Amino acid sequence: LEDMAAGGKGGKKDERRKKAAEGKTSGGGGSGYGAREVKTKGKSKKQKRREAEEEEAAATKSSGSGGHSRARHQDLPFMTVEEIENVLQEKLPDCDEGFVTELAEDLHRPLTKSYQEVAKSVFLASSGGLSGAARKETHKDLQEKVNGLWTNVKLFEKGLKLFEEEAQTQLAKHLLKTLCTDVTNILLNFVASEQMMSVTDPKTITIEMRSKLISSLPEHIKEPMNRLHTSLAGKHVDELLLALETVTEEMQVMLKKADKKKERQLVFNHRQSLCEELGREEEPAAVLHLAVLLMFQHLSHVMVHAPGRCVPLIIGYLEQHLPREQHAKLVNFQDLVIQCVKAKQHPGDDTEKDADNLTTMLHRLVPDIKDMALKPRKASTEQED
Numbered sequence: 001l002e003d004m005a006a007g008g009k010g011g012k013k014d015e016r017r018k019k020a021a022e023g024k025t026s027g028g029g030g031s032g033y034g035a036r037e038v039k040t041k042g043k044s045k046k047q048k049r050r051e052a053e054e055e056e057a058a059a060t061k062s063s064g065s066g067g068h069s070r071a072r073h074q075d076l077p078f079m080t081v082e083e084i085e086n087v088l089q090e091k092l093p094d095c096d097e098g099f100v101t102e103l104a105e106d107l108h109r110p111l112t113k114s115y116q117e118v119a120k121s122v123f124l125a126s127s128g129g130l131s132g133a134a135r136k137e138t139h140k141d142l143q144e145k146v147n148g149l150w151t152n153v154k155l156f157e158k159g160l161k162l163f164e165e166e167a168q169t170q171l172a173k174h175l176l177k178t179l180c181t182d183v184t185n186i187l188l189n190f191v192a193s194e195q196m197m198s199v200t201d202p203k204t205i206t207i208e209m210r211s212k213l214i215s216s217l218p219e220h221i222k223e224p225m226n227r228l229h230t231s232l233a234g235k236h237v238d239e240l241l242l243a244l245e246t247v248t249e250e251m252q253v254m255l256k257k258a259d260k261k262k263e264r265q266l267v268f269n270h271r272q273s274l275c276e277e278l279g280r281e282e283e284p285a286a287v288l289h290l291a292v293l294l295m296f297q298h299l300s301h302v303m304v305h306a307p308g309r310c311v312p313l314i315i316g317y318l319e320q321h322l323p324r325e326q327h328a329k330l331v332n333f334q335d336l337v338i339q340c341v342k343a344k345q346h347p348g349d350d351t352e353k354d355a356d357n358l359t360t361m362l363h364r365l366v367p368d369i370k371d372m373a374l375k376p377r378k379a380s381t382e383q384e385d
Helices: 001-023 045-066 068-074 081-091 098-127 133-160 165-193 207-215 219-231 237-249 260-280 284-300 310-318 326-344 349-374 374-384
Strands: none
Touching: 045 068, 045 260, 068 098, 068 165, 098 349, 133 165, 133 237, 133 260, 165 219, 165 237, 219 237, 237 284, 260 284, 260 349, 284 310, 284 349, 284 374, 310 326, 326 349, 349 374
């Protein structure tokens, strides 16, 4: 029994020694009985920061082959931890250096993420959220707008060619400054949106803004767009139309020539619009303007785009096509309008009375002028008589 007891005690001692030996070889102080606990030294903040930056750099490198989304974020870096730390030290000079360092490390990741999200939203907003179907739909809208303006410019060009050379130049300049400028700005704004330089309303683009936007465009579209821009300051619409065709071809915007039936429909719609506007108008100068445009279209079967200052040119053209009485009424009404405007520009006791008398006289004649324009059959009947 004593031998057995001694053997049992010896076996237990051997077992405890074995476990202790295994604990020592396992590392970190071991877990066996009697093992010594080893205290590990904590990593410094600079070491943590260095390791984090190394991990981020390694992740960026590994994303080069397939991680496109991560690579995009790296294209827009916000600030490094050191830069954030420097800013915090300037703003919080009384704070402990260790606290500032730790705060910079904590802020780096969320600030970078927020910055990239804002940058992405700004890009998508400026480009109209152009992705897939949305970009295709935007391009379709662009094509419809451009085709509508292009067709109207060509139709108005037919009308101005019926006038003498001097009158053609004035009408062409007006067309270039209005509809031609609109279509140029729309095309330019669309291209500029891809460079994140577009404006909300293309109509607000000035000559200086247009030059600045064009200078920032890629080379393949810069030269054609610059020629289109330059043609706006010319005297001939056909030069602009050639430049416009070049730009639209480069932008893959298809210009669809309207057939005869569609052109007739557009001319008819324009006439109806003039009739409705004239029916509502009561101001004498505006009534004369709309009336002569409407009468010109009825007699020539083409449209004309003319400002108020070109009304005398149109009345001169109508002289060959209207009965003398009707043409005389237009000339008389025009003279009264000019006299009334001059009287209002030079206020005085006598001129004010003259302006009031002229205004009264003009308002009495307005219904007759409207009738001549809105009921062209009456003119043709008198002409036959």
